[in-house]
Amino acid sequence: MPLRARKPEWLKVRSPGGANYMRLQKMMRSESLHTVCEEASCPNIGECWESGTATFMILGDVCTRACKYCGVAHGMPTELDLDEPRRVADTCAAMELEHVVITSVNRDELADGGASIYADTIRQIRARLPECSVEVLIPDFKGDEESLGVVLDARPSILGHNLETVDRLHPDVRPGGRYWRSISFLGASKKLAPDILTKTGIILGMGEEPHEIRQAMSDLREAAVDILTLGQYLRPSPQHIPVARWVTPAEFAEWKRVGEEEYGFRHVESGPLVRSSYHAKEQAREVEAGGPGAITDVLEADIPAPAELRPELNQRMPSLVQIEVGRSGAAHS
Numbered sequence: 617m618p619l620r621a622r623k624p625e626w627l628k629v630r631s632p633g634g635a636n637y638m639r640l641q642k643m644m645r646s647e648s649l650h651t652v653c654e655e656a657s658c659p660n661i662g663e664c665w666e667s668g669t670a671t672f673m674i675l676g677d678v679c680t681r682a683c684k685y686c687g688v689a690h691g692m693p694t695e696l697d698l699d700e701p702r703r704v705a706d707t708c709a710a711m712e713l714e715h716v717v718i719t720s721v722n723r724d725e726l727a728d729g730g731a732s733i734y735a736d737t738i739r740q741i742r743a744r745l746p747e748c749s750v751e752v753l754i755p756d757f758k759g760d761e762e763s764l765g766v767v768l769d770a771r772p773s774i775l776g777h778n779l780e781t782v783d784r785l786h787p788d789v790r791p792g793g794r795y796w797r798s799i800s801f802l803g804a805s806k807k808l809a810p811d812i813l814t815k816t817g818i819i820l821g822m823g824e825e826p827h828e829i830r831q832a833m834s835d836l837r838e839a840a841v842d843i844l845t846l847g848q849y850l851r852p853s854p855q856h857i858p859v860a861r862w863v864t865p866a867e868f869a870e871w872k873r874v875g876e877e878e879y880g881f882r883h884v885e886s887g888p889l890v891r892s893s894y895h896a897k898e899q900a901r902e903v904e905a906g907g908p909g910a911i912t913d914v915l916e917a918d919i920p921a922p923a924e925l926r927p928e929l930n931q932r933m934p935s936l937v938q939i940e941v942g943r944s945g946a947a948h949s
C-alpha cells in the first residue's frame with residue numbers, strides 16, 4: 617500500500633482538548649518534560665492524559681535493534697543516565713498521574729539490558745506516588761531471566777513485553793527478536809511472580825494471516841499471558857515496511873472475542889488505534905492475574921540476533937550511528 621494512501625475514516629481522531637489534557641500539556645511545555653505520548657504523536661493522547669495515564673521512554677532514544685516497523689533511531693546508544701529514574705518520578709508526580717507506563721529502547725550492549733534502571737524507576741515512582749499503578753513494557757533482555765527477576769522484584773503492576781508480530785514474519789520484520797524467546801520470557805515472568813499481570817501486543821496490518829494470529833494467541837496462552845493488545849500498523853516513513861492492509865473495526869472486535877472466548881485471555885484490547893498502554897489504567901485495576909502456564913522457562917535465550925552481531929555495537933563508538941530518525945505511531949505499539 618503506498619505511503620500516502622488515504623487512511624480510512626476510523627483512523628482519524630478529533631484533536632484533544634479536555635481540561636486535564638490542557639493542564640498537562642501546558643506544564644510539559646513550561647517544564648520541558650517529555651513523554652512518548654507527545655513524541656510519538658499518539659492519537660490517544662487526549663483520552664489517556666484526561667484519565668491520568670502517560671507513557672515514558674527511558675534508557676535513551678537510540679535502539680540497538682532495527683525492527684522494520686519502528687520509527688525509533690537505531691545505532692550505538694549514549695551513556696547510561698543514572699539520574700533518569702528520579703526525573704521520571706518527579707515528572708509523574710508533577711503530572712499527578714494515576715497510571716504510568718515505562719518503556720524503553722533495547723540496550724543489548726548493557727550487561728543487564730537496563731533492568732536495574734527499570735527497577736529503580738518503578739521504586740522511585742512508587743515512593744513519590746504510592747497510589748499510582750506502574751506498568752513496564754520491557755525488551756527481552758536477550759532472554760536473561762536474572763534481569764527479568766530484577767524488574768519483577770520491584771513489583772510493577774503489569775509486566776509487558778510485546779510479541780509485535782506472528783512467527784513467520786518475525787525474522788524479516790523483527791530481526792533482533794525471537795518469537796519463542798518473547799513468548800517464553802512472558803511465561804518465565806509467571807514462574808517468578810505469578811501474581812503480576814503479564815501483557816503483550818501484536819501489530820496487525822503487516823501481512824499476517826488469520827490462522828497465524830490464532831497460532832500466536834494459542835502460543836501466548838501456553839505462557840499464560842493475561843492481557844493482549846491488538847492495533848493497526850501505521851508506517852512511520854518510506855524506509856519502513858509498507859502497510860499490508862487496513863484492518864476494519866469489525867475485524868478488531870472479532871479478534872477481541874476470539875482472544876477472550878476461544879483462547880482465554882483475561883482481557884483483549886483490540887482496535888485500530890489501540891497502543892500497548894491504551895486503557896491500561898483500567899486493566900491494572902480490574903484484571904486479575906492468572907497463574908503460570910505450560911511454558912515457564914526462557915527458550916532461545918542468548919542466541920545472537922543480527923542486530924546484536926553488528927560489530928559497531930560491540931565497541932564503544934565515538935559518535936552515534938543514526939540510521940533512522942524520528943518516531944511515529946509504531947512507537948511502543
Ligand code: SF4
Nearest residue numbers: 653658660661664893
Ligand atoms: S496510548 Fe500510550 S503513548 Fe498513546 S497517549 Fe496513551 S499512554 Fe500515551
